[in-house]
Each structure stands twice: as C-alpha cells, then as structure tokens.
Amino acid sequence: MIDERTGTDIYDPVFVKDLFDRCSGKYIAFSYACSLGFTERWRRQCVELLDLSDCPDPTGYDLMAGTGEVWPHLFKAAPTLSKITAIDISSGMHVRALDRLHRHRAHKIEFIEDNVLDSKLETASADFVVSTFGLKTFNPDQHQALAALVARVLKPGGRFALIEASDPKGWFLRPLYMFHLKQVLPTVERLFLNGAQDFSMIGQYSTSFGNAAAFTEFLRAEGLEANCRKFFFGCATAAFGHKPFT
Template identity: 40%
Template sequence: MSFQAPKSPDSIYEPEFVEGLFNEMSLTYERMNTITSFGFSNRWRRQCVHELDIQPGQVVVDLMTGMGETWDYICGRMGPNGTLIGVDFSNGMLRYADLKRQRKRFATYNISIQKQNVLAGTLPAHSADHVVVSFGLKTFNNEQIQQLAQEIHRILKPGGQFSCIEVSVPRPTLLRMLYMFYLRRVIPVLGALFLGNPETYRMLGIYSQQFKNTQQASQLFQQAGLNCWPTSYFFGCASGVVGHKP
C-alpha cells in the first residue's frame, strides 16, 4: 500500500499507519539510515548490542527487527548454537530481512523471523536471555512504550537483559537546532531523491521531535518492574535504555 498522510497527530502512532510507513520506506531504509546518519546508525546499533552480555548458545529476541540491521552484532556473540528471533510487522522490512537470513554469512546461525506486532504478546514467557530494540521506540506513544516494557518483562528470563536505542534530540541548543533542521528539512530532500516521496522520511523527524529522548521511556520501564538506566551516545543524538529483569 502507498503511504498516506496522517489523519490526525495521534494517528501517527496507530499500528496500521506505522506499518504502511515502513512498508513504503523498506526499499531504501537501510541505505538511507547509513547515509543520513553518516554511518553512526550502524555504530549505535553495535553499541546497543554490546551493552548486553550475550553468551554463546543464548536466546536473543530482536523486537522491531526491521531488515535485520543488528544481526551481525548479535550473531557473532551468540554463536551457531544460539537462537535469534526477529519480530516485526512490516512485510516490506521482513522481505529484506529474509533475504539477509539466506546470505552465506548467516547460514550457520539459527535465525527465526516472526511477522507480528511486538505488543501482541505471543512470544513465550520467560524465554529470552536478551531483548534488543533498535530505533523503534520513537514510533510509540507513552502508553505503547509502557506496553512494550511489560512485554519485555514478560518474555525475559529472570536476570535477562535488554538494550534499546533511539535517535534523540540533543540538549545543547546549537546542536539541537542543527540536528532538528537536518532531520526535518535535509533528510526529506534525500528521501525524495531516493524514494520520490519526501513525506515518508519527514515523518522520522516528527517522531524524533515528539520522542525527544529515552528519559521518559526509562521511567516507564522501571514502572514495569525492570531495573534499568538511560544511556546517551554522541552528545545525545542517540539515547538508550539498558537494564535487566530482577
């Protein structure tokens, strides 16, 4: 389906809208992420995964897995005896994730792909050693983030760890002004060049401005019974929530 402009400010968080947005962007998303972040998106994903003490043979759930952009960093640590479960609801993204799974370098790893809303609650309880969420938090409102925190708490084993990362609005005034101009003005132009529709990538700037950073998310994760703390990367241009289930 083609991307449709949001009907109201609140509708940008409706699953159907978010799914349509990422289906539309799936053809260029990974390349655009790398170009527009000057390669920092890959570095931040690696840092997000490296917050976790992943051991060979463990089970890692990658929520909102997208095209499997974190898989390189996860698979190298869980090894061929581990299990990686990638969950997403965008057919467009998962189509590319499945192609990635078929590549030679992933052939020796046990990777499962599941198409579903990450809030659906269908993953087995107490089944994951680690949960990763990379660049998906901003598409949730506070109520949905609270649901996500509860779902992470449910699927983690006792003592299991989680790590989330998200593009954020930096606090220094000048950097914040430049960063938001880049997100809201420059990236849509690049999106038009790659995709022909600047509105899709303009939405990423809107989500980022609304989300701000992971401070609020960290509080919601704590309310869900998780021990956690916020993290910051590159002067606050990205932030995260890292912790574990007691």
C-alpha cells in the same frame, strides 16, 4: 499525533505498517547515508550494552526488528548465539531482512510478522531483548505496554538494550541536527527517492519521542534494573539493564 497528509494517528499500527512497507526497499541505504553511518555505530553500541559474553548459547528477541541490521552485531558479540526471534509489523522489512541480508543465517532466525504489542511471546523465554530504532514509533501508553512485555519475556538475569534516535536538547549544535532531520532528509527524499515524504517521518517520530528516559522509568516500574545512556551528545539514547533474579 495526527499525520497532516492522511489524517491518521502516526502511532496507529496500520499507519506504521504501511509507512515502513513503503520505505523498506530503500531503508538500509537511506538510514546509513543520512545518519552519516551513526546508526550502524549505535547498533553496535546497543549490543555492547547487552554484554552477552558470559551467556552460553543465548536466545532472545529483536523487537521492531526492521531489516535485521543488528543481527550481525549480535552474532559477532555472541558466536554461540542459538536463536533470534525477530518481530516486526512490516512485511516489506521482513522480506529485506531475510532475503537480502541474512539468508545464510536464516536457520538461526525466526521472523514473526506482527504488531509486537499483540504478539503472544512466551513468558520467561528470553536471555536477551534488543531493539534498534523502533521505540520512536510508539506513544507513551504503548511504551508502557512494551516495558511490561520486556519484563515478562525475560528470564531472571536476562538482559535488555533498546536504542533510539533522540532529540539532543541542550546540545549547542541541536539546531543544526534538527535542520538535518526536518529539512535535509525531506529534501533528499524528494530529489533522489521520489518518495511521498515517508522518510521525513523519521524526524517527526524522533522529535516527538524525545529520549529514552521516560521509557527507562516504565522499565523500572516493571521491576527491571534499568539505566539510560546518551550517545553522541544525546542524538541517540538507550534504555538497558537486566531482570533481577529475585
């Protein structure tokens, strides 16, 4: 898909990096306010799907980690959590994550600035893989590669949960939701953030993404036990499950 402003594929890693570098300074406030707080709730629910309560000293990956907003939920769900390795392509997000939000936990967090599909993560090295609101920045071919990565890095028995804002097709309030994404968000950015319609890309990515059903099938094709779940009438969907022991 081509961005009309730049003529660039919106799934190209260079485009994604530049977009989120520009957004990083105001991303946290914009995301929370314009989702009416739902993004924070969905992050917590995503971590609940991991169910790390019986996993001693877990280590894992936060893919497309952004500003690390899922980390407090991980530490609360698993107080003995040993290490999070966070991967994100945006240097701006990296700075916000470690400097503003989580300096006091930095000894348990390693941040890798890289396109996650190019990152050289060790095979069978993770008790869990989590991702919140990063799936939409990938096209189907990239989703397939990401599913293979999740399957490769998980230990047998390892858990995964990836959640994304979605298009709630069939919901009677969908027109209002789409109006919020495509009209309200760009207006807020234009009036209050002096942006270049960067945040409005969130709506375009989300509607193009659809929901997590197709990604769930990619995970199953890699041999994982995977399920798909809707949240708030399908405004968010998650792919979650585990890697079989055999």
